[in-house]
Amino acid sequence: MNPKLQKIFTVDPFKEMNQSIPGEVCNLVKGKWVQGKTFRKDIPDPLNGEDFLNVPDTLEYNEFIDNLDICPKSGLHNPLKNVERYLMLGEVCTKTAELLREDEVAEYFVKLIQRVMPKSDSQCLGEVTVTRIFFENFSGDNVRFLARSFSNPGDHLGQESSGYRWPFGSVCIIAPFNFPLEIPALQLMGALFMGNRPLVKVDSKVSVVFEQLLRLLIHCGLPAEDVDFINCKGEVMGELVKKSENKIRLLQFTGSKEVANQLAIDSKGKIRIEDAGFDWKILGPDYDSEWSEYVAWQSDQDAYNASGQKCSAQSMLFVHENWEKDVIPRLVDLASRRELKDLDIGPVLTWSNSQLKDHLNSLLKIEGSKLLFGGEELSGHSIPVVYGSIQPTAVQVPIQELLTDNFELITKEVFGPFQVVVPYSDKEVDKVKEVLERITQNLTAAIVSNDTFFQQNILANTVNGTTYTGMKARTTGAPQNHWFGPSGDPRSAGIGTPEAIINTWSAHREIIKDTGPQ
Numbered sequence: 001m002n003p004k005l006q007k008i009f010t011v012d013p014f015k016e017m018n019q020s021i022p023g024e025v026c027n028l029v030k031g032k033w034v035q036g037k038t039f040r041k042d043i044p045d046p047l048n049g050e051d052f053l054n055v056p057d058t059l060e061y062n063e064f065i066d067n068l069d070i071c072p073k074s075g076l077h078n079p080l081k082n083v084e085r086y087l088m089l090g091e092v093c094t095k096t097a098e099l100l101r102e103d104e105v106a107e108y109f110v111k112l113i114q115r116v117m118p119k120s121d122s123q124c125l126g127e128v129t130v131t132r133i134f135f136e137n138f139s140g141d142n143v144r145f146l147a148r149s150f151s152n153p154g155d156h157l158g159q160e161s162s163g164y165r166w167p168f169g170s171v172c173i174i175a176p177f178n179f180p181l182e183i184p185a186l187q188l189m190g191a192l193f194m195g196n197r198p199l200v201k202v203d204s205k206v207s208v209v210f211e212q213l214l215r216l217l218i219h220c221g222l223p224a225e226d227v228d229f230i231n232c233k234g235e236v237m238g239e240l241v242k243k244s245e246n247k248i249r250l251l252q253f254t255g256s257k258e259v260a261n262q263l264a265i266d267s268k269g270k271i272r273i274e275d276a277g278f279d280w281k282i283l284g285p286d287y288d289s290e291w292s293e294y295v296a297w298q299s300d301q302d303a304y305n306a307s308g309q310k311c312s313a314q315s316m317l318f319v320h321e322n323w324e325k326d327v328i329p330r331l332v333d334l335a336s337r338r339e340l341k342d343l344d345i346g347p348v349l350t351w352s353n354s355q356l357k358d359h360l361n362s363l364l365k366i367e368g369s370k371l372l373f374g375g376e377e378l379s380g381h382s383i384p385v386v387y388g389s390i391q392p393t394a395v396q397v398p399i400q401e402l403l404t405d406n407f408e409l410i411t412k413e414v415f416g417p418f419q420v421v422v423p424y425s426d427k428e429v430d431k432v433k434e435v436l437e438r439i440t441q442n443l444t445a446a447i448v449s450n451d452t453f454f455q456q457n458i459l460a461n462t463v464n465g466t467t468y469t470g471m472k473a474r475t476t477g478a479p480q481n482h483w484f485g486p487s488g489d490p491r492s493a494g495i496g497t498p499e500a501i502i503n504t505w506s507a508h509r510e511i512i513k514d515t516g517p518q
């Protein structure tokens with residue numbers, strides 16, 4: 001690393017891909033970086049299985065619970081208190097964006113992300129770019145504008161009612177492994193903007209990325225005491241949440257639905273959730289040969305980029321019979337071009353090969369199902385066995401099977417390069433809608449059609465929080481320029497936009513001034 005980067009960062013990812021990163025991840029407690037006492041032994045280098053970073057295996061968390069008392073329930077700031085902090089945070093965003101605009105800083109994060117969550121250069125750069133534009137969006141006065149209030153005239157002279165955006169106080173953020181920079185960065189800043197003080201926990205496989213971002217933010221003026229950062233196992237975090245009783249006033253969780261539901265109980269319902277995606281795409285009846293190359297390309301990107309480890313990844317593709325003959329061979333061809341050397345396909349960090357194979361085999365037992373492509377382990381690699389390494393895979397399943405007891409099995413989210421393809425005809429559109437009604441996860445969706453009546457029919461009868469429609473529709477997107485999050489659940493969180501931040505990280509407070517005269 002060059003001297004400029006050394007002033008900010010403590011971990012060096014500019015090594016050959018098959019060498020370990022020298023470095024150690026620290027916790028941040030009351031503004032101080034604290035080294036771990038013991039370290040995780042179960043997180044090997046995802047590309048070669050060798051020893052990797054030292055990530056604390058924190059077991060004593062009482063200090064983190066005690067620190068939840070630092071912040072009152074009225075927050076570090078609110079529209080009537082410490083308002084200069086809105087401006088300070090705008091300034092932190094300006095400086096952070098400026099640094100992320102520098103090629104060497106952007107490249108630092110691209111490499112660091114790629115070392116811990118191996119995905120292609122363009123996928124890693126995409127994550128850094130989204131994060132940088134987010135900081136640009138909230139530079140200057142835009143943080144204070146998030147806390148805009150409104151007023152209504154009262155019933156008589158001297159009376160006026162005003163609605164304010166109020167913080168929760170001490171909050172907690174739990175983030176997954178797949179977007180190590182973007183998810184915790186955007187949620188952290190959203191929480192801070194609205195006046196909260198967050199305790200952050202990121203999946204330990206990738207938490208080094210967030211730790212280095214925190215160092216950058218502190219370098220850019222964020223008070224180090226504004227946030228605590230813990231590295232620990234998931235179950236230890238679960239205990240912390242439970243033991244902290246009512247001290248965590250809001251828990252924002254991004255991850256699997258099983259953990260989300262457990263935390264909803266442990267936090268006594270004080271939770272906002274970005275959970276699992278079983279994201280669907282429908283190729284509508286208006287097949288157009290001039291669009292098929294694009295539509296197939298987008299489908300391949302949606303299903304297999306980042307080795308399918310995006311919550312927005314295309315899990316189920318409904319293909320109208322008009323598209324079938326053209327699009328399926330294109331999908332086979334595009335999948336075959338993905339190569340490990342470019343990380344267009346790579347390690348699957350939460351599903352092993354045996355789990356992937358078992359799931360594939362169960363699907364292939366369903367009557368009328370068939371393997372369209374993939375299904376084999378990748379060859380010529382040194383990905384450790386704790387991680388999956390499977391070719392881009394697609395299984396075709398008849399639509400009527402989704403209306404049987406096989407529904408749960410077919411719609412299980414596989415967090416890897418895996419999708420289910422379901423052909424349908426004009427007569428079966430109602431069956432497609434019936435399947436969509438039964439899917440419990442409502443994150444992203446795509447209606448690939450320029451037929452407005454078909455679009456209306458599907459849009460009017462579904463609820464996915466982030467739905468793309470039109471011939472260019474996709475399931476994976478860019479959260480800094482539009483709302484991203486599930487819908488149809490009162491616990492849904494959003495990420496990225498002003499509305500997402502305001503909805504997730506603040507509460508409505510009404511103050512009615514009634515001063516007279518008598």
Ligand code: NAD
Pocket residue numbers: 174175176177178179201202203204233234235237238239254255256257259260262263273274275276277310311312350413415443485486
């Ligand atoms: P996971 O639920 O196992 O882990 C997510 C985070 O929770 C990690 O930091 C983990 O350490 C922590 N954790 C695990 N058990 C815990 C417990 N008992 N108490 C507290 N924290 C605990 O999820 P995963 O499998 O690693 O991530 C993939 C899942 O996340 C997929 O289902 C994916 O769809 C979802 N996801 C959703 C979004 C979204 O925006 N909706 C984004 C990314 C990932």
